[in-house]
Amino acid sequence: MAEPILTLENAGLRQGGSWLFRGLDLTIDARDRLALIGRNGVGKTTLLKLISGEIDLDEGRRAVSGSLRVVRLEQDPVLTGFTTLGDYVRAGDNPPSDHLLASVADRLGADLDRDAATASGGERRRAALVRALAEEPGLLLLDEPTNHLDIAAIEWLENWLDRYAGGFVSISHDRAFLTRLTKNCLWLDRGTLRRAEVGFGGFEDWSDRVAAEETKNASRLDAKLRQEEHWLLRGVTARRSRNEGRLSKLIELRAVRKAMTTGDAVSKLATTSDDGKTKILIDAQHATKHFGDRAILTDFSLRIRRGDRIGIIGPNGAGKSTLIRMLLGQMEPDTGIIKRAKSLNPTVIDQRRQRLDAENGVGKTVRDVLADGGEWLEVNGIRKHVAGYLKDFLFDPSVIDAPIDGFSGGERSRLLLAREFATPSNLLVLDEPTNDLDMETLDLLEEVLDDYAGTVLLVSHDRAFLDRVVTMVVALDGEGNSEIVVGGWSDWAALRKEKAAAARSNRPKATNSNAPATPKRAPAKLSFNDARELADLPKKLELLTAAVARHEAVLADPALYTRDNKRFTSVSAELDKVRADLAAAEERWLTLAEKEAALA
Structure with missing residues (x-):
């Protein structure tokens, strides 16, 4: 039987004048692979800090086995006093060898020579991840480890954790990451921590059973708890049927898109129409873009049609943002042409959600953000009351006059999504929209995108989200090459494997020396x-x-x-x-x- 390496017994922690959680019990074994799941704001990061010993319990007991080294990946590492990111990484409790450090940093795309004072949020997060892995702890606490990593780095991290000898607890919105690696689930919900001996792949079945039981008992609970029942109904119980309906529709859209891509009539479509029936919003033909001697795009062609859901993938620095700017007309190609419909009306949501901060300062309320201080707003041509619209985005209507400067990062992200989806547009551009969102909000985002009547351009490294949302993938390799595949990330990955296998099988074989010679020009050969x-x-x-x-x-x-x-x-x-x-x-x-x- 596995030996526990860390336990929390009857743990309680106050937040303000109330208990964030109380009577919480947790046992972690040496080889546990735990997914920590819960909505934004329930205390997941705080729980990791309790496990690591960074904050003290108000009641209860924390026990650690022997000389166990616990390392927590910080979401916002403090780099004060460090000249470079490398100085920060080497300042850990168990400094690694230069060889190991360089190897991990290279795989995660971290530049350790980068000036710490001017490093971006993504560069700081990658350096923090390098430091956490290189310290080789007995227990690793990962808070959104895949944020700011490209797909190749995420896959390397998965392989590293797969062979990692210690235990880990991970908070992540990346379903593919959790499904591959975790063997146990912790569900933190309204101050209660539940544990199931199933990986994240079995979480929906388990949480459905828990939610159904709680819903059945809700009539026996007090009024306050019944008010929270919408979280269960919205966030868990109805998830299965909604997902199945969306995925069925997505499969149909992909089939239609594939037929359009291969049809003979496609080439006859024009982009001159400026009415609501415009079929093609953006038409890129043989576009090329260089920065100095580096090729960003070479001979790129793509027709973006009304209703397309296009995922743009590629390594960090491959040119995804450059491609978006070119498609929107913010930057022109060096050669080739990009035509845009006169009716094109885009809305852009960047990964830092800066527009909410820039346009809405201190003192603004939810009502101010959504309806300019009024009672009503128009969404897709339908007039809605602000309170009802808030429910659609998992807010309690009572927050209608709450100041947004008191909102958490996840709540602000959700409020920005609510506002932008109420803005009239026919093209929605989302840059890493899944960062820092919880599972319920991700489900909500999928629903809203499914209902959106326009076209979606999505830059993302979240493989499961791409599979559940997009009809087409545009993959950039960072050397100017691009590949367009109808389907999701899994379709592109399968095609990539097929091409690699075909290249191996097509290797020229030895010919029969007795076969008659064919009078042809001798083929060129390798050196x-x-x-x-x-x-x-x-x-x-x-x-x-x-x-x-x-x-x-x-x-x-x-x-x-x-x-x-x-x-x-x-x-x-x-x-x-x-x-x-x-x-x-x-x-x-x-x-x-x-x-x-x-x-x-």
Whole structure:
């Protein structure tokens, strides 16, 4: 039976004049993989701080096993006193070797030479993640670890955590991340912490059963608790049927979009119409953009139609924001043309939600933000009362005259979504909209996007959200190349694997020496050095694959970390290096094989 490494017994914490939670019990074992789930504002981050010992309990007991090192990933790390991000990372309780530090930083896209004083929020968060991982704690507390990471970095982080010898607790909106990694769920709801021995993939079934039971008992509870019943009905009980309906509709939209993309009549459509029936909002043809010697886009063509839901993906710095600005007319291509319908009326919501801060200062109320101080607003041509509209966005109507400067970050994000979706537009642009949103708000955002009659351009690294929302993916590789795939992120990932497999299977095979010669011009061949490298690569790949397996077998021993920490660190660093060598060798083999096939 697993030994507990940390416990909270009858834990209570006051916030202001009331209890944030009370009578809370929690046991964490050495290899636990826990998803901590709950709405914004229920105290998830505070609970992590209690677990880490950063704040003291008002009642109850916290017990830690032996010399357990607990590290919490900070959402907003304090860099005061540090010259560079590297100085901050190396100031941890267990400074790593330079080799391990450089390896982790490279995979997470963190520039450790960056000036700490001028680093962006995303750069600071990536540095904090490097520091947390490199300290190699026995218990890792992760607060939104995938924020500001691109998909490649998220996948690397998943692989790192998959072989991590310690336990971890993670708060995350990234469903794909939680589904792959977690084996247990903690649900913090209205001061109560529930635990289920299922990973996040089983959370909906479990939470549905809990919510159904609470709803059944709600009539026996006092009036105050009954007022909160809408959270259960809105956030949990109805989630299943809503999701199924949305996903069915999305599948139909993807099928229609695929037919439009491949149809012969598509090329005959024009963008000259300026009435409500305009079919094409933006038509990009052979657009190219360079910054100095670096290619951002090369020969990019895309027709964006009314009703499209387009997800734009790619590594950080690949040019996603540049593409958005070009499509909106804020920047012109170096070559090629981009036509826009005269009726184009975009609304842009950036990932920092700055428009709410810039346009609504201290003292503004919810009513001021949504209805300019009035009682009514118009949404998609329908007149709605502010109180009713607030319910649609999971707000209690009683906050109608509350000042927004007292709202949490999650509440402000939700209020901004409410305001922007009430703004007339036919194109909605969202830049990383899922950052810092809880699960209920993500479900709500999916619903609102489903009801939105216009076109959506979505920049996101959230794979599950892309799969549940978009009809088409535009993937940028950072070297000017782009790929357009009808479907979601999973469709693009599957196509990428198919192409890689096809390239391997299409490698030229040896021909029968007895076959009659065909009088054709001799095909071009690889250079001597390239041909020799291609011939040697299969053996190299075999050796590297075997080395990865050996190192993984060593790290599979759950007791290695505590028994021989130095060897655990050494083998982990070597495994990172071998994995990188293997990835580079596979990429080189694929490049040479494709080159050989093209020459032949």
